[in-house]
Amino acid sequence: xxxxxxxxxTKDHEWVKIEGDIVTVGVTDFAQSELGDIVFVEVxxxxxxxxxEEVFGxxxxxxxxxxxxxxxxxxxxEFNTEIEANPELVNTDPYGAGWMVKVKISDASQVEELLDxxxxxALVG
Amino acid sequence: METETLKNTxxxxxxxxxxxxxxxxxxxxxxxxxxxxxxxxxxxxxxxGVFDVxxxxxxxxKGPKALDLIQKVTSNDASKLTPxxxxxxxxxxxxxxxxxxLIVYKFDDEKYLLVVNASNIEKDWNWITQxxxxxxEMTNASDNYSLLAIQGPKAxxxxxxxxxxxxxxxxxxxxxxxDFAGCSNVIISATGYTGSGGFEIxxxxxxxxxxxxxxxxxxxxxxxxxxxxxxxxxxxxEMGYCLYGNxxxxxTSPLEAGLGWITKFDKxxxxxxxxxxxxxxxVTRKLVAFELVDKGIPRHDYPILDAxxxxxxxxxxxxxSPSLDKAIGLGYVPVELATEGSEIFVQVRxxxxxxxxxxxxxxxx
Numbered sequence: 001x002x003x004x005x006x007x008x009x010t011k012d013h014e015w016v017k018i019e020g021d022i023v024t025v026g027v028t029d030f031a032q033s034e035l036g037d038i039v040f041v042e043v044x045x046x047x048x049x050x051x052x053e054e055v056f057g058x059x060x061x062x063x064x065x066x067x068x069x070x071x072x073x074x075x076x077x078e079f080n081t082e083i084e085a086n087p088e089l090v091n092t093d094p095y096g097a098g099w100m101v102k103v104k105i106s107d108a109s110q111v112e113e114l115l116d117x118x119x120x121x122a123l124v125g
Numbered sequence: 126m127e128t129e130t131l132k133n134t135x136x137x138x139x140x141x142x143x144x145x146x147x148x149x150x151x152x153x154x155x156x157x158x159x160x161x162x163x164x165x166x167x168x169x170x171x172x173x174g175v176f177d178v179x180x181x182x183x184x185x186x187k188g189p190k191a192l193d194l195i196q197k198v199t200s201n202d203a204s205k206l207t208p209x210x211x212x213x214x215x216x217x218x219x220x221x222x223x224x225x226x227l228i229v230y231k232f233d234d235e236k237y238l239l240v241v242n243a244s245n246i247e248k249d250w251n252w253i254t255q256x257x258x259x260x261x262e263m264t265n266a267s268d269n270y271s272l273l274a275i276q277g278p279k280a281x282x283x284x285x286x287x288x289x290x291x292x293x294x295x296x297x298x299x300x301x302x303x304d305f306a307g308c309s310n311v312i313i314s315a316t317g318y319t320g321s322g323g324f325e326i327x328x329x330x331x332x333x334x335x336x337x338x339x340x341x342x343x344x345x346x347x348x349x350x351x352x353x354x355x356x357x358x359x360x361x362x363e364m365g366y367c368l369y370g371n372x373x374x375x376x377t378s379p380l381e382a383g384l385g386w387i388t389k390f391d392k393x394x395x396x397x398x399x400x401x402x403x404x405x406x407x408v409t410r411k412l413v414a415f416e417l418v419d420k421g422i423p424r425h426d427y428p429i430l431d432a433x434x435x436x437x438x439x440x441x442x443x444x445x446s447p448s449l450d451k452a453i454g455l456g457y458v459p460v461e462l463a464t465e466g467s468e469i470f471v472q473v474r475x476x477x478x479x480x481x482x483x484x485x486x487x488x489x490x
Contacts, residue, residue, distance in 0.1 A: 063157075063355050
């Protein structure tokens with residue numbers, strides 16, 4: 001299980017890469033492996049400002065549908081349209097080309113609530 | 126969470142050792158996926174794959190009145206069967222619905238095998254027993270038999286070295302009782318629920334692991350792979366085969382479900398009168414196949430809408446088709462919208478997505 005040390009994580013199996021007030025969000029290696037072949041990612045909230053924990057999109061495997069939750073509150077400034085056309089990128093490169101959205105966070109203090117790699121490893125281990 | 130104890134098949138430990146993702150299904154601990162659903166699906170469509178479907182139920186019916194009982198409880202005409210032939214059928218309930226769908230195998234005039242869905246074993250057993258006022262000897266052999274579905278266009282070639290039965294000439298829905306992988310009295314049946322050909326092999330539990338291993342040895346050069354229930358569902362759905370509990374159930378009539386071809390009115394059976402009237406009057410809703418035009422994936426229980434957003438039915442099965450790379454589904458709609466080319470809509474979350482009614486099968490090989 002690949003859990004990069006430089007990222008933060010949520011209990012919903014999302015990863016967050018923090019670069020100033022812009023964060024990149026995706027699902028973890030564990031999540032993609034549990035979901036199986038991803039066939040559809042739908043994000044129609046680009047440009048919207050959502051609270052932490054709010055649903056910002058949906059990820060669908062062949063057999064299952066799962067919500068995507070905001071790891072931090074903020075404005076969705078970009079959706080990775082590459083994964084609309086090639087959803088399998090979420091399986092093959094969950095921390096790279098399979099990223100989902102970029103968020104301009106509204107409250108930097110929420111970052112404290114995220115799990116570090118060690119805590120996330122303990123969660124899925 | 127399930128509180129009842131899950132049953133293992135004779136092969137559950139083999140699946141775990143292979144790294145399968147195991148899930149509770151119909152009271153059994155079953156492999157839903159090994160290497161990945163899409164790869165497994167593709168393996169069956171183009172090569173050969175093996176499913177452990179030992180959870181299926183097997184009832185043996187014996188005696189001079191066995192056929193009479195089968196004729197009474199099933200909708201298809203089992204009198205047309207000859208020894209070595211099998212037939213798809215269903216058990217109509219007394220209220221216009223379906224108790225279960227099943228396969229009826231004829232061994233001889235006084236011995237038949239009924240293969241039923243795992244989730245319905247007890248219900249079916251009670252239902253058939255209730256109608257057995259003719260002294261038919263019934264045995265529930267479900268816990269004694271393992272069932273391997275060896276499916277795909279290369280199945281016959283890959284398995285031929287394991288048996289003296291000529292697999293290449295065994296016709297669809299025919300079977301033989303013969304030797305297989307060193308075991309005798311194995312039922313080798315040219316049946317399956319994938320639409321890609323192949324066999325279903327019924328063996329005693331104590332032989333299951335040995336047979337499994339020999340199947341994989343023989344199939345190795347053909348790229349044989351274990352296939353989970355996930356791909357089983359996408360394979361059957363691409364063919365438009367009904368899944369009990371999704372597309373058919375206690376409330377759907379065989380005529381509504383497009384199973385008129387296994388509902389024979391020139392014989393007597395449970396609820397025949399009601400179904401005959403329904404046929405004469407015409408059904409008001411029908412199970413249809415559809416493809417989404419808009420982007421999205423239909424799922425079980427999503428509402429089906431008309432152009433004015435009125436709810437007119439429900440999706441009973443839906444998926445992204447691995448073979449066609451299209452979003453496909455089955456669902457009940459009013460009969461006036463059941464014709465090929467009709468435009469319907471599926472409510473996916475907060476949106477109404479356009480779909481078009483198509484002819485089955487989705488996958489044409």
